[in-house]
Amino acid sequence: MAAQPAEPTVEGTRNALQGRTRNRRGCMHTTKKILICGSGVAGPTCAYWLHKYGYATVIVERAKALRDGGQNVDIKGAGQHVIEMMALSDQIEAKNTQERGQKYLDADGKVIAVLPKGALGTLTNDFEILRGDFAQVLFESTKDHCEYSFGRFVTALEEKAGCIAATFDNGETEDFELVICAEGMNSSTRDRVMAAHTSFRYLGACMAFFKIPRREEDDGWAHSVNGIGGTFITLRPGNEDETTVLVTFLRRDHAITEDTPTMRKALLRRALEGRGAIADRITADLEAVDDFYFGPMSQVQASAWSQGRFVLLGDAAFCPTPFTGKGTALALVAAYVLAGEINRTADHSQAFAAYERLVRPYVEAAQKQLTPRRIRLMHPKSRAGIGLTHLAQRLVASQTVQSQFGPSAAKRAHTAADDFVFADY
Structure with a gap:
């Protein structure tokens, strides 16, 4: 079983940021702080790249700890290229199932x-690795610069001028510049914000x-x-x-x-x-x-991938089903592009639009295979x-x-x- 990571909390994140003041728009002053919901593949990968660009990230995960084992995932094509850019090939090979x-x-x-x-x-x-083992590799590569909070989930989101406020299951509220939803195909956070934009193709x-x-x-x-x-x-x-x-x-x-x-x-x-x-x-x-x-x-087919300061990533936006063998590659590529576009422009709406414009054709081509x-x-x-x-x-x-x-x-x-x-x- 994979080692259980330490359980950082939303409270700990808040205490680390004591001394912030509210601006006139009602948002706490933070330094490019982004909330990511979900600790699978897409979320930590995006956190990895956002850290490279100087962003602070908090990952909240409903599960009490990283899930060990799981099903086999295939890392191939463009997804393999992302892994190579992250210098994780050796770590993944060490956990290869040797199929x-x-x-x-x-x-x-x-x-x-x-x-x-x-x-x-x-x-x-x-590259053949169990999903839980892959999540552990990503956790190890991000834990020193990303705040992880296990056993936590979002219960409400409120967009304000200049930030988005997230309320968690313990009743605490934090302000973030952006919220990235990477919880998977059955995401409850997505459904709170973008249910009208989400459909499922059986x-x-x-x-x-x-x-x-x-x-x-x-x-x-x-x-x-x-x-x-x-x-x-x-x-x-x-x-x-x-x-x-x-x-x-x-x-x-x-x-x-x-x-x-x-x-x-x-x-x-x-x-x-x-x-x-x-x-x-x-x-x-x-x-x-x-x-x-x-x-x-x-398959998850979302007509739009973002709304305001909230954006979908990975299976929450475009699950292709495990039968395509491309879900992991799509998540890796999309995470890389989303982080890059967020860093490229100060306007989040432009960043989200560019991310969707670049990745959606790649996603739709994969989904059409089935x-x-x-x-x-x-x-x-x-x-x-x-x-x-x-x-x-x-x-x-x-x-x-x-x-x-x-x-x-x-x-x-x-x-x-x-x-x-x-x-x-």
């Missing part, structure tokens, strides 16, 4: 196709992810399995004694009325029933799972459909396809940072 590649299996575990790391079509990248499936104990058959490869009825399972290497699980299955209705973990686990069991030995293993371990997430496979139709194709319902999927998997893994198309794919991956044109801030 060797991807194997497609049938429902009982027989190998259908093998795609080693670097092969055309594999989900395995050079892709026709539900997803669950969690961890189970590692077994002998977990050989360092990602194992992906299609099941009848439109289920898809992927097991991946986690920490030393754990395997991460991602299950997706087709579901017409996006509304999930089951509102407790127990009820949602029961729904997942029904989806996995009769899906073979690998599904049986998951259901056998499900009762003891305590990090269970279950929800609709949806459609409800494509999700249905990836989740065949019938045995015949699964058989055709297995043929396609064997074809992609074949020496003919890999030798003919693999080198060009590798070249594209090597220059993937070019898929976003970075401004020099």
Whole structure:
């Protein structure tokens, strides 16, 4: 488990700034102080760059501490370029899950196709790290110059002339120059300010992810399995004694009325029933799972990313769903651009407009890669459909396809940072 960081408080931040006076507009005089809601990927990355430009940042996080472990995240393309600019490649490599590649299996575990790391079509990248481990790397790189406050969240925001006042769950109020909301796709802070601008695009499936104990058959490869009825399972290497699980299955209705973990686990069991030995293993371990997430496979599509001194970042603005494999890269790129534009101009409205103008096309291109139709194709319902999927998997893994198309794919991956044109801030 990742070491629990010290728990800085909003009160501590306030005491450190004693002696400030209110200006005639009713705002406390602060030195370019920015509040960031959320300690995942986007928030700390933005704090890193804002510090480079001389801004003071406070990160508030509803959770009591950084979450350890979590699901595998892929850092690739332009996101990898941001990591290199932050000089974090070595720290991430030290926590690499060492995933060797991807194997497609049938429902009982027989190998259908093998795609080693670097092969055309594999989900395995050079940077494979658990989300919690990545958050820990970002925390370590920012903790000395960013005030972290865990177990805190915003309950109200009031914009004034020259600042924005944030009220926290303990009733205390602080003034900030800006508020950056990077809480994730289900952000409550976003919904307090920009609910009218936020919509969700349901892709026709539900997803669950969690961890189970590692077994002998977990050989360092990602194992992906299609099941009848439109289920898809992927097991991946986690920490030393754990395997991460991602299950997706087709579901017409996006509304999930089951509102407790127990009820949602029961729904997942029904989806996995009769899906073979690998599904049986998951259901056998499900009762003891305590990090269970279950929800609709949806994309966040915000018609605007800012309002006044409040701006959205990361999944709170544009969650593409884990199935794109691009959520982390989008968060890293957007955080870099937002910080750079805030520093570039004293007018926050111009900075936010430039940030959205630069990043939105990149986000929309990633989101368009997934459609409800494509999700249905990836989740065949019938045995015949699964058989055709297995043929396609064997074809992609074949020496003919890999030798003919693999080198060009590798070249594209090597220059993937070019898929976003970075401004020099």
